[in-house]
Amino acid sequence: MVGSHDTAAAVRLTVGVIGLGLIGGSLARRLAIRGVSVVAWNHRPHPYAQAEADGIRCMRTLAELVEAQPEVIVLCNPLKAMPAILGELRPLLEPYQDITLTDVGSVKMMVRDQVRDAGLAGRYVGAHPMAGNELSGWAAAAPALYDNALWAMTVDGDTDYRRFLAVARMITDDAGNRVIVLDDDTHDRAAALISHMPHVVATALINQLTDDPDRNIAAALAAGSWRDMTRVALTDPDRTRAMVEEDADNVERLLRMMAARLTEVADELHGADAGAIAAFFADGQPFRDYKSAVRSGADGDGPVFDLTIPAEGWQAALLDSARRGEHILRFGDDYTACVQRRSAM
Amino acid sequence: MVGSHDTAAAVRLTVGVIGLGLIGGSLARRLAIRGVSVVAWNHRPHPYAQAEADGIRCMRTLAELVEAQPEVIVLCNPLKAMPAILGELRPLLEPYQDITLTDVGSVKMMVRDQVRDAGLAGRYVGAHPMAGNELSGWAAAAPALYDNALWAMTVDGDTDYRRFLAVARMITDDAGNRVIVLDDDTHDRAAALISHMPHVVATALINQLTDDPDRNIAAALAAGSWRDMTRVALTDPDRTRAMVEEDADNVERLLRMMAARLTEVADELHGADAGAIAAFFADGQPFRDYKSAVRSGADGDGPVFDLTIPAEGWQAALLDSARRGEHILRFGDDYTACVQRRSAM
Numbered sequence: 001m002v003g004s005h006d007t008a009a010a011v012r013l014t015v016g017v018i019g020l021g022l023i024g025g026s027l028a029r030r031l032a033i034r035g036v037s038v039v040a041w042n043h044r045p046h047p048y049a050q051a052e053a054d055g056i057r058c059m060r061t062l063a064e065l066v067e068a069q070p071e072v073i074v075l076c077n078p079l080k081a082m083p084a085i086l087g088e089l090r091p092l093l094e095p096y097q098d099i100t101l102t103d104v105g106s107v108k109m110m111v112r113d114q115v116r117d118a119g120l121a122g123r124y125v126g127a128h129p130m131a132g133n134e135l136s137g138w139a140a141a142a143p144a145l146y147d148n149a150l151w152a153m154t155v156d157g158d159t160d161y162r163r164f165l166a167v168a169r170m171i172t173d174d175a176g177n178r179v180i181v182l183d184d185d186t187h188d189r190a191a192a193l194i195s196h197m198p199h200v201v202a203t204a205l206i207n208q209l210t211d212d213p214d215r216n217i218a219a220a221l222a223a224g225s226w227r228d229m230t231r232v233a234l235t236d237p238d239r240t241r242a243m244v245e246e247d248a249d250n251v252e253r254l255l256r257m258m259a260a261r262l263t264e265v266a267d268e269l270h271g272a273d274a275g276a277i278a279a280f281f282a283d284g285q286p287f288r289d290y291k292s293a294v295r296s297g298a299d300g301d302g303p304v305f306d307l308t309i310p311a312e313g314w315q316a317a318l319l320d321s322a323r324r325g326e327h328i329l330r331f332g333d334d335y336t337a338c339v340q341r342r343s344a345m
Numbered sequence: 346m347v348g349s350h351d352t353a354a355a356v357r358l359t360v361g362v363i364g365l366g367l368i369g370g371s372l373a374r375r376l377a378i379r380g381v382s383v384v385a386w387n388h389r390p391h392p393y394a395q396a397e398a399d400g401i402r403c404m405r406t407l408a409e410l411v412e413a414q415p416e417v418i419v420l421c422n423p424l425k426a427m428p429a430i431l432g433e434l435r436p437l438l439e440p441y442q443d444i445t446l447t448d449v450g451s452v453k454m455m456v457r458d459q460v461r462d463a464g465l466a467g468r469y470v471g472a473h474p475m476a477g478n479e480l481s482g483w484a485a486a487a488p489a490l491y492d493n494a495l496w497a498m499t500v501d502g503d504t505d506y507r508r509f510l511a512v513a514r515m516i517t518d519d520a521g522n523r524v525i526v527l528d529d530d531t532h533d534r535a536a537a538l539i540s541h542m543p544h545v546v547a548t549a550l551i552n553q554l555t556d557d558p559d560r561n562i563a564a565a566l567a568a569g570s571w572r573d574m575t576r577v578a579l580t581d582p583d584r585t586r587a588m589v590e591e592d593a594d595n596v597e598r599l600l601r602m603m604a605a606r607l608t609e610v611a612d613e614l615h616g617a618d619a620g621a622i623a624a625f626f627a628d629g630q631p632f633r634d635y636k637s638a639v640r641s642g643a644d645g646d647g648p649v650f651d652l653t654i655p656a657e658g659w660q661a662a663l664l665d666s667a668r669r670g671e672h673i674l675r676f677g678d679d680y681t682a683c684v685q686r687r688s689a690m
Contacts, residue, residue, distance in 0.1 A: 130568050152566060180565055190563040193554060194571040201546060202574060204606040206629035208599065209538060216670040216689045218535040219635060220525055221497060223475055226539040228573040229547060234633050237626040245622065248614045254553065255611040259604040261549040266600040269593045277590065281582040284551035288579050290564060325561040344561045 014039055015170055016070035016099075018062070018085060020047045023104050023132060024076025025141025027175065028056050033143050036174045039068045043081070047138035066092040066099065072170050074127075075103035075111075079246060082111065086118035093120070100163040102127045102170075106191060107246040108154040108184040125167040126154030126184065128191070129177070134235050149177045150327060154184050155315050161335075168331050178327040178340075181318035192250035199240045200255060202233035286345040293343040302341040309335040359384050360515055361415035361444075363407070363430060365392045368449050368477060369421025370486025372520065373401050378488050381519045384413045388426070392483035411437040411444070417515050419472075420448035420456075424591060427456065431463035438465070445508040447472045447515075451536060452591040453499040453529040470512045471499030471529065473536070474522070479580050494522045495672060499529045500660045506680075513676050523672040523685075526663035537595030544585045545600060547578035631690040638688040647686040654680040 014037035017028040024040075025047060032038045032055040039057045041064075042048070048058040059065040065073070066089070077085055082105075093099055101124045105111045108126045115124040131149045133140070151171045155164055171177050182190075205226075209218050232240070244251050268276040293299060307326070310317050314335070321328070321337075325344030328337045359382035362373040369385075370392065377383045377400040384402045386409075387393070393403040404410040410418070411434070422430050427448075438444055446469045450456045453471045460469040476494045478485070496516045500509055516522050527535075550571075554560050577585070589596050613621040638644060652671070655662050659680065666673070666682075670689030673682045 128566075130566060132568065150565060180562065182562065186559055186562060187566075190557075190559055190566050193557060193563045194567040198550060198570055198574045200610055201550070201603075201607065202570075203626060203629060204603055204610070205543060205546070206632045207606060207625070208603060210629045210632045210690065212535075212538060214531055214535055214668065215632070217525065217527065217531060217667050218538045219632070219690065220495060220667070220670070220672070220687070221473075221475060221532075221535050222539040223477065225543055225547075225577040228576050229543045230632075231573050232570040233629060234636055237630075237633075241622060241626045245614070252611045252614040255607040255614075258546075258549055258553060259607040259611070261552060262546065262600040262604040262607070265545055265549070266597045266604070269590070269597040269600075277586060280552070281548060281586045284548060284555045284578060285582075287551040287555045287560070287564070287575075288582075291579055322562050322565070323559065325565070327565070342565070345555065345564065 014068055014070040015174065016040070016065050016068065016073035017056075017076055018065065018073060019043070019076035019078070019081075020051060020056075020138045020141065021076060021078075022136045022138075022140050022145070023129065024074065025051070025138040026131070026143060026145035027074060027076065027104070027129070029054050029141055030143035030146050030176075031170075031174050032056050034174060034176065036170075039065055039070055041065045042138075043077070047141075050138070062088050063092050066096060069096055070099060072100050072102060072166050074170075075101065075105075079105055079107070079110070079242070082114045083118070086114060086120060090118050090120060093123070097123075099123065100125060100166045102167045104129055106195070106243060108152075108182075108187045110246050112154070112156070112184055121158070122160070123163060125159060125164050126187075127167060127171065128152045128154070128187065129171075136236075136239075146175055146177055149175075151177055151179050152187050152190075153179055153181050154187050155181060155318075156183060157315065159315065161311070161314060165331055168328070172328065172330040178329060180322040180327060181315070182322055183315065183319060186319065188247050189250050192247050192254050196244050196247045196251045197254040197258065199232050200244055200251060201258065202230050203237070203240065206230050206233045290343055290345045299343045302343070304329065304338060304340045306332075307337045307339045309337060311335055359413055359415040360519065361385070361410050361413065361418040362401075362421055363410070363418060364388070364421035364423070364426075365396060365401075365483045365486065366421060366423075367481045367483075367485050367490070368474065369419065370396070370483040371476070371488060371490035372419065372421065372449070372474070374399050374486055375488035375491050375521075376515075376519050377401050379519060379521065381515075384410055384415055386410045387483075388422070392486075395483070407433050408437050411441060414441055415444060417445050417447060417511050419515075420446065420450075424450055424452070424455070424587070427459045428463070431459060431465060435463050435465055438468070442468075444468065445470060445511045447512045449474055451540070451588060453497075453527075453532045455591050457499070457501070457529055466503070467505070468508060470504055470509050471532075472512060472516065473497045473499070473532065474516075481581075481584075491520055491522055494520075496522055496524050497532050497535075498524055498526050499532050500526060500663075501528060502660065504660065506656070506659060510676055513673070517673065517675040523674060525667040525672060526660070527667055528660065528664060531664065533592050534595050537592050537599050541589050541592045541596045542599040542603065544577050545589055545596060546603065547575050548582070548585065551575050551578045635688055635690045644688045647688070649674065649683060649685045651677075652682045652684045654682060656680055 017040040020042040041059045129151045326339040362385040365387040386404045474496045671684045
């Protein structure tokens with residue numbers, strides 16, 4: 001079994017959080033409540049009084065944040081502010097080579113490009129917590145947002161394992177969450193599939209209704225299925241649009257595949273081959289079975305075991321683990337991880 | 346203000362319910378609990394003991410049900426059983442010209458065709474309650490399923506107004522629900538838009554994930570938006586498939602329109618016209634505003650007023666009312682209705 005990381009914890013200085021919105025504020029509060037030393041900076045100081053009351057040390061400038069020498073700085077700022085913040089951080093970080101950068105963005109390729117453009121690629125490890133809701137801002141931030149959260153970490157061939165470990169331990173030990181490890185492309189394709197593309201589909205649905213001459217009648221007949229399928233189209237279309245444009249290539253490809261699927265069903269409904277329609281409704285059965293297993297609660301009871309990670313090719317080995325449906329519960333010091341087998345298709 | 350219908354209630358014998366599944370069982374229980382005399386028949390007698398305890402008189406045969414001379418018989422049987430049941434009812438109904446037939450099917454054109462084929466068109470008025478959940482069968486039936494429900498009634502140029510009124514009053518006065526009045530085509534197009542087509546879209550989404558080589562990773566990253574948008578794809582694909590095939594023409598047309606919308610966004614993401622993407626996300630704003638008004642609670646506080654219904658062309662006048670976003674609360678004896686203005690786009 002993987003040992004505790006008491007030694008590592010003893011030398012950890014602090015975690016730095018840039019941006020006290022919903023995601024960053026919730027993380028900072030969760031880390032603070034769990035006894036981690038947290039320093040934070042926000043582009044406006046309005047959350048500072050409450051954050052300080054929560055045990056978060058708030059800094060007037062990014063320079064002060066860096067001078068506190070956090071082991072890990074988590075970029076929780078909006079993506080559009082990323083280039084400016086990275087540009088400001090670069091000279092500030094120069095004297096502190098041990099500080100590792102990570103982020104919480106919902107697209108990873110673009111962030112890595114921005115970090116590379118800022119000359120900070122060597123100290124970057126990507127991260128994306130599966131946490132969030134319809135709200136935004138510090139006022140909505142709460143430690144429970146991360147309860148039972150899974151994070152996707154993203155790495156490339158040049159990622160330093162020790163920096164990777166620093167971020168991973170912040171997630172598993174400090175935040176008490178689980179991890180899967182991906183490359184940027186795998187992450188962004190998966191995120192486009194389960195979030196970015198469906199957001200476009202939901203928006204197309206409400207456009208279809210809005211453009212219908214009998215839209216009031218259709219809206220009157222709408223029940224739970226319509227409500228569920230269009231919920232994400234209702235809030236903050238600007239945020240959705242930004243998300244879609246940041247992952248444009250993957251979303252474009254998936255929209256064309258979805259359009260082809262819908263056209264195929266239309267053709268089959270027009271045709272007389274009942275078998276084709278039956279096959280369409282049977283195709284997703286592995287996902288139905290997977291969801292059924294997850295809902296049964298069996299998912300959280302999967303076997304827990306140690307995984308030995310090769311020093312060379314650790315990225316690919318951890319990606320394979322994710323593909324097998326394993327979640328990492330914590331990392332050891334010696335290229336090992338404690339993982340749990342979850343439901344898989 | 347529209348007067349009460351005490352006189353009509355005094356001569357009403359009973360309501361007959363054929364099929365004690367989720368929809369029929371809930372209706373029968375709701376009517377019984379509200380003091381309406383209810384007779385029922387089910388293809389298997391297993392719910393009879395509980396139904397009798399709820400005050401529902403259960404009949405061994407359809408003949409007995411008809412002989413109880415209900416003013417309205419509500420066909421709550423599965424659509425696939427409809428031709429057989431209508432065929433059996435036709436000779437039984439012959440001596441009882443005052444009995445009106447209605448149903449609760451989620452597609453209306455097909456039911457009217459079946460009723461016409463059975464030679465019963467003259468006494469038929471269509472109905473579709475906006476009520477239901479993921480469950481099915483008598484065990485799930487509950488009067489509260491119809492709380493605050495809206496029913497779509499469907500009529501054609503030949504519908505007898507007195508028969509229409511009999512069904513409408515069962516809905517408004519007996520069940521305590523609201524009504525909008527449509528023709529079959531308008532109903533089926535709207536139902537395809539807000540339910541049947543979206544069910545196909547949800548199924549296409551889970552197929553897209555199931556067919557992805559990284560499906561376990563995608564499923565691990567899935568959050569609330571994915572869960573909401575695919576919920577209806579998880580349960581009872583056979584029921585969904587039947588629903589889609591019963592409304593095939595409308596679903597086919599809408600799937601092609603949705604495919605065109607998704608392809609257009611894909612083209613726009615590939616292109617460089619940011620204005621086009623902005624327009625896509627702005628298009629559905631009237632629906633967002635409508636939902637915002639409904640959620641604010643203002644929807645239930647709309648003005649209530651009397652509507653005078655022309656004896657000639659009452660069908661078109663009531664369809665116009667539905668298009669304006671009005672719900673009918675009850676009908677008077679004299680071609681009037683008490684209606685409420687609801688939120689509209």
